Amino acid sequence: DQQVKQNSPSLSVQEGRISILNCDYTNSMFDYFLWYKKYPAEGPTFLISISSIKDKNEDGRFTVFLNKSAKHLSLHIVPSQPGDSAVYFCAASPFGGTTDSWGKLQFGAGTQVVVTP
Amino acid sequence: NAGVTQTPKFHILKIGQSMTLQCTQDMNHNYMYWYRQDPGMGLKLIYYSVGAGITDKGEVPNGYNVSRSTTEDFPLRLELAAPSQTSVYFCASKGGGGANVLTFGAGSRLTVL
Numbered sequence: 001d002q003q004v005k006q007n008s009p010s011l012s013v014q015e016g017r018i019s020i021l022n023c024d025y026t027n028s029m030f031d032y033f034l035w036y037k038k039y040p041a042e043g044p045t046f047l048i049s050i051s052s053i054k055d056k057n058e059d060g061r062f063t064v065f066l067n068k069s070a071k072h073l074s075l076h077i078v079p080s081q082p083g084d085s086a087v088y089f090c091a092a093s094p095f096g097g098t099t100d101s102w103g104k105l106q107f108g109a110g111t112q113v114v115v116t117p
Numbered sequence: 118n119a120g121v122t123q124t125p126k127f128h129i130l131k132i133g134q135s136m137t138l139q140c141t142q143d144m145n146h147n148y149m150y151w152y153r154q155d156p157g158m159g160l161k162l163i164y165y166s167v168g169a170g171i172t173d174k175g176e177v178p179n180g181y182n183v184s185r186s187t188t189e190d191f192p193l194r195l196e197l198a199a200p201s202q203t204s205v206y207f208c209a210s211k212g213g214g215g216a217n218v219l220t221f222g223a224g225s226r227l228t229v230l
Contacts, residue, residue, distance in 0.1 A: 004159065032217050043121070043207055043221030044160070089159065093217050103148050103211045103219055104175065107159030 003027045004092050006108035014116055019077040021111050023090030026071065030092035034105070035064060035075050038087045047088070048075070080115045087112050119143050123208050123222035130198045130229045138193040138225050140208030148211040149191040150175075150219065151183065153204040160207060166191055198229045 005024045013019045023033075031052035036044035050057040050064045050073065057064050063076045077084055090108040124139045142149065147168045152160040152175075162175030166185040180202055182194045191210075195202055205226050209219040 002159070006159075009157070034217060036221075041223065043209075043223050044219075045221070046218045049218065091159075103150055103209070103217060104162055104165060105160070105217065105219065107152075107161070109157055109159045 002109075003030075004090055004106045004108040006090055006111050008111050009109070010112040010114070012114045012116060013080045015082060016079045019075075019080045019084065019113055019115070021075040021077075021088050021090075021113070023073045023075075023108055024071060025073075025092050025106075027092070027094075027106070028071070029094045030106070032093050033064070033066060033073050034091045034093075035062075036089040036091060036107075038089065038110070044089055077113075080113075082115050082117065085113055085115045121208055121210055121220055121222035123206075123225050125225060126223065127226050128228070130195070130227065132198060132200065132229060134198050135194065135196050136198070136227075138195070138206055138208075138227070140191045140193065140222060141189050142191075142208075142210040142220070143189065144210060144212065144220065145188060146210035146212045146220070147188065149185065150209045150211070151181075151191070151193045152207045152209065153177065154207065154224075155204050163193065163206075195227075200229050203227060203229045 034049040035047040037047045038044040066073045087110040089110045091105040121142045150165045151163040154160045164183040166172045205224045208222045
């Protein structure tokens with residue numbers, strides 16, 4: 001039962017253009033969302049997050065948008081750079097409740113981004 | 118500043134054998150996690166710990182055991198390895214406070230033949 005879905009397994013984009021990665025979720029209890037970036041032979045590293053009280057969070061070239069009614073979030077990378085070539089995972093958790101549950105993330109399958117010169 | 122260190126990076130096991138994946142962190146984090154990633158799938162939580170001496174099951178705990186005798190170490194034991202346990206295993210840790218940000222190790226790629 002995949003509660004977090006990334007329906008695009010891969011994305012190719014030209015350097016300097018915008019990359020848009022999409023993520024859908026089914027569990028309405030999720031209220032905190034994160035994006036992780038993963039290079040080959042390395043562990044995932046945190047990129048950006050958003051809580052359900054916001055609809056947008058920006059950090060440099062990275063912006064995450066959240067549409068709670070559609071249970072959809074997206075990650076925008078502008079402008080895309082060759083170093084952005086990696087697998088991007090969307091993850092979600094229920095932020096409320098006990099703190100013990102906060103690190104129990106549900107991950108999507110990932111989107112492989114390739115940025116071409 | 119090592120962060121989260123996992124050993125071994127690669128290992129091949131025969132069906133029925135047992136082994137332990139090691140994980141240690143030097144950030145004094147209370148929370149530690151083991152996830153596995155199968156090809157084309159997201160990471161799935163195997164076990165987690167909220168502090169020394171306290172562990173609990175995640176989404177896919179069958180075939181695994183954990184212990185947490187110290188804050189730093191969180192080993193994952195595979196008993197009677199099966200081909201279905203062929204996967205990449207990631208250990209992660211998290212400090213206290215309000216963030217859900219996990220720090221991951223580089224992973225351990227395990228093949229069961």
